[in-house]
Amino acid sequence: MSGLPAPVPAEAPRGHDPYRPPVAKAPAPTSWLRPSDPGRKASAGPRVVGAAALTGLLTAWMLGDGLGVNLLLCAVAVAVGAGIAARSAGRRLRVWTVLWSVLALVLVAVPALSEAGWPVALSLVCALALTSLALHGGRRWPGVLLALPGVLWHLVPGLRWARDGLRGLGGPGRGRLVPVLKAVAVAAVLLIVFGRLFASADAAMADVLSNLTPSVAPGEAPLRFALFALGVVTSLGFAHIAAGPRRWDRTVVKPGRERGRLEWALPLTALNLMFGAFALVQGVVVLGGRDAIMDNTGMSRSEYARQGFWQLMAVTVLTLVVVAVAKRWAPRSTAADRRLARIMLGVLCLLTLVVVASALGRMYYYVDASGLTRLRLWVLVVEVWLGAVFLLLIAAGLTRSAAWLPRAVVLSAAVTAAVYGLMGPDAIVAEQNVSRFEQSRQIDLRNVRDLSLDAVPALDRLPGDHRACALELMRIELAESHSPWYATSLAESRAREILTDRPVPDGGSACDRVGRRDFDRTGAY
Structure with a gap:
């Protein structure tokens, strides 16, 4: 009997091997912020490192003189490195990846068209965020929102990844990399030597070369080195994402504790009544025109607009917070509970559109009386975008699934930033003020x-x-x-x-x- 195998339990499930010890399941994550960081499916090969070095050289060579087409060239070099890493890791190109990448390149092109500082800065920040989202991917709110600044978690690991990749190069890999580096160095020396000779021999050639190539003063060496390091680190960070992104969509977010109908619906009903009263007042005061404003408030249109615009802007932003919190704690046990939540929140979003329209109308009055400024145009653009967000929320409440909402909100923000940068806000401000002067x-x-x-x-x-x-x-x-x-x-x-x-x-x-x-x-x- 000792040589016979142990009997198989009668109730053993099909496919169960009684001789293999049971495999312990990994415990579910208990923290709401625990993203996965899979192992890199591709090492940092010579082409990835070469693309990073090229990005660093372009950055050090060109960005020290200002922003323009040079930023777009550096962005293309970063995209090449990330594309090589993604292809080596076997990642497939998806529609949303292409969309985010195209929008990022459009935003990077803003400095080549405009000199306005704030729109250029906004475009660059949005371009970096969209590139990170394109490489990470993401559909749910955690996956989308945490992917936007996600490149920050890959900058230092990207350097270690490149170091390990270079150390792991064998004979063939090292044999391909060294000749390329030697060829680049020889070409640079030849161009510098013969370029100086041609420039000293002909004034016209000197003028052409001075316009085509950067001039680096000896005192700029620390700045150029810092720019080189910035370009290399950024390129390796994005390539590190492409080779193995953090899956922020797997982040566990515990649902909010469900509230009772009375506890949840009573405050929201009171808020809806308040918004409804405001909508009625606006219909009486604003739609009556200039005379109605004077008769009902005793203020001019400019004074009336200046009195309440910022308050209405705050109301719009706070309502987004209220909608998010109310949705998290809304009753959802039955179909009737879910229907009640959609109706109450949908009514609040509809009434908020009245607030948005009132704020835009007040700013129109103020601009008509006092002229347009950078800040006034910026808050107008933000208010229009907030209105678009509420329209998306209403559309999400009318559909069965709102899985598209996170990416749609980010897409609306990216398009708004791109349009704002490309339309030339300073040119619009000047045009409005000059037209007002002519009249x-x-x-x-x-x-x-x-x-x-x-x-x-x-x-x-x-x-x-x-x-x-x-x-x-x-x-x-x-x-x-x-x-x-x-x-x-x-x-x-x-x-x-x-x-x-x-x-x-x-x-x-x-x-x-x-x-x-x-x-x-x-x-x-």
Whole structure:
């Protein structure tokens, strides 16, 4: 009997091996923030490291002179490295990956068109976030939101990954990498030597070479080295994501504790009644026109707009928080509970659209009375985007599944940032103020004097002293900057051409002659 196998239990499930010890299941994650970090399916081979080195060289070579087409070239080099890593890891190209990547490249192209600082900065931040999302992927809220800054978790591991990949190169791999590096070094030496000889031999050739190639002063060495390191680290970070992204979609988010109907619905009903009362008041006050505002409030349109815009902006943002919290704690045990939650939250979102429309109307009144500024245009764009978000929330409540909502919200934000950067906000501000001056002979020069070079074509239409005063700072900026072709935007080229054809006289004396009498005194924000 000792040599016979143990009997198989009668109730053993089909396919069960009684001689194999049971495999213990991995415990479910207890923390809500525990993303998976799978092993890299591909090592950092010579091509990935070469793409990172190329990105570093382009960054050190070009970005020290300013932003323009050079940023797009660096972005393409980063994309090449990430694409090589993704292909080596066997990852497939998906529709959303292409969409996020195209939007990121569009945002990176903004510095090549515009000189406005804030839109350029916003475009670059959004481009980095969208690139990270494209490489990570993600559908649920944790997967989408945590992937946006996800590249930060890959910068240092990307360096270690590249180091391990280079150490693991065998004879064939090292034999392919070393000749490439030698060829690049020899080509650089030849170009430098013969380029200097040609430049010293012919003035026209010297002018061509100076416009096509960067000039690096000895004192700029620390800056160039820092830019090189930034380019290499960024390229390796994105390639590290492409080779094996963190799966933020697997993050466990515990559902909120379900509340009773009365405990949940009573506060929301009271809030809906408050929003409904506001909507009725707006219908009486605003739709009646200018006379209705004066009769009902005793204020001008400008004063009425300035009184409440920021409060309504805060109401719109806070309502998003209320909707998120209420959805998390909404009763959901039965179909009737889920229907009640959709109806109550849908009514709140619909009424919030009235708040958004009222805020936009108030800003329209204020701009009509006082002119457009950068800040006013920016908050208008944000308010329009918030309205689009509430429309998406309403659409999600009307559909069976709202799995598309997280990516749709991020897509709306990315499109808004791209449109805002590409439309040239400073040019729009200048155009509105100049058109207002042509109609009313009133302009607040404080709204246009500190604009970027995007505003030059519109401000060039101002007469005499108004033109000289408005363009004074821009004239000084152009006189002090001589950027090479790769760091020159389309707006700067256009402005330089205009001011060369029609030079601007001394703006200080022109501003004195214009005087304070032409400045709008209604205040500015």
